[in-house]
Amino acid sequence: METTNTSSPSILNMHRITTIVDRFTKNFQQGNQCDSVEFTKLCLSLSRGIDFAIANGQTPPPKANKLPWLIKQMNYQRKTDYVPSSLACMMVLIISVKNACKFGWFNKKDSEEILAIVDDIGKMYCTMGNVITGFDSSCYSTVLSTIMEKYYPNMKLGPIIVSNQVNPGYGSSTFDFHITKNNFQPDKKVWLLVAETDNIETSACLISPKEVNFLVNGQAVDMRTMPQMDRGPQMPTCVNGMLKFGTNLVQAVGGSVFGK
Structure with missing residues (x-):
């Protein structure tokens, strides 16, 4: 009888991504805003989770289809409630999500919209070249x-x-x-x-x-x-x-x- 190792790094990483996506989704749907400290931690943790999944060739997690919607919500929020520190960690997250686009995590339309947001925010910091x-x-x-x-x-x-x-x-x-x-x-x-x-x-x-x-x-x-x-x-x-x-x-x- 085969058993699943629920404590393997891959399983734990999938759980981390799912938990953070659910937390973000709940906040945005209810109109709540994370404080800047929590927002930073969630963005960086989700970014690391996405990077780990891609680096190890994992299939997209079950909640991956919600990531484009979350990025759009974050982009709307940063236009109405600009906080430099939050924008910086958001940039880290969307770069990871951008790379997920390259590995086929999202459909063409969502990928194009994410890349447009990356380009828009990137121009605030630097010349992308x-x-x-x-x-x-x-x-x-x-x-x-x-x-x-x-x-x-x-x-x-x-x-x-x-x-x-x-x-x-x-x-x-x-x-x-x-x-x-x-x-x-x-x-x-x-x-x-x-x-x-x-x-x-x-x-x-x-x-x-x-x-x-x-x-x-x-x-x-x-x-x-x-x-x-x-x-x-x-x-x-x-x-x-x-x-x-x-x-x-x-x-x-x-x-x-x-x-x-």
């Missing part, structure tokens, strides 16, 4: 291939996880990507390459932009922040130790913003 994500070698760009062949001939260019092109003059650029246990090879290194592509004829294109700080999951990338900036051309930076299963965030923050 021209982001291309995926573990597909077809994402290779001619410029990147040229840079690798010319300046890093001993490094083999593997699949590009994510690339982002940002125009000069931005204050902050944030982009995210998702890592699951199925598409991550622990014996492979993940590198961050920063290059100014306007002129790649000299190695000066590999100098990190002045007064720009690079962070991965909130952690400063070694030698790529203003306090510890390497002023010469740099090798790609290995960021394996900064990554996690689930949603990962990369930020390029201008000095004037970083210092505030």
Whole structure:
């Protein structure tokens, strides 16, 4: 006779997602509002639950179909009752929900509406840039291939996880990507390459932009922040130790913003 392990991490995570979705649903349906502390905890906990489910290849939880409705309710509330701290944790949650869209958790219409909300809120924080994500070698760009062949001939260019092109003059650029246990090879290194592509004829294109700080999951990338900036051309930076299963965030923050 087979028994179900009700204490397995996957089962507990499904229960966590269901409980939080039910709590949010009850509050919105009754017109109640969580205080900012509870709202923050619920958003972050739900975000972690979604990330865990996707990273471990779990099927969408039973209450996943309520997530688009919840995000729409949160978006309406933030327009009528703006609270900076609540908006920040809401952004964390909707990035996780956005990644759930990519893994087929929702129908096309709901996914499009969620992506529109992500874009709308993202513009309040930063320039999203021209982001291309995926573990597909077809994402290779001619410029990147040229840079690798010319300046890093001993490094083999593997699949590009994510690339982002940002125009000069931005204050902050944030982009995210998702890592699951199925598409991550622990014996492979993940590198961050920063290059100014306007002129790649000299190695000066590999100098990190002045007064720009690079962070991965909130952690400063070694030698790529203003306090510890390497002023010469740099090798790609290995960021394996900064990554996690689930949603990962990369930020390029201008000095004037970083210092505030």
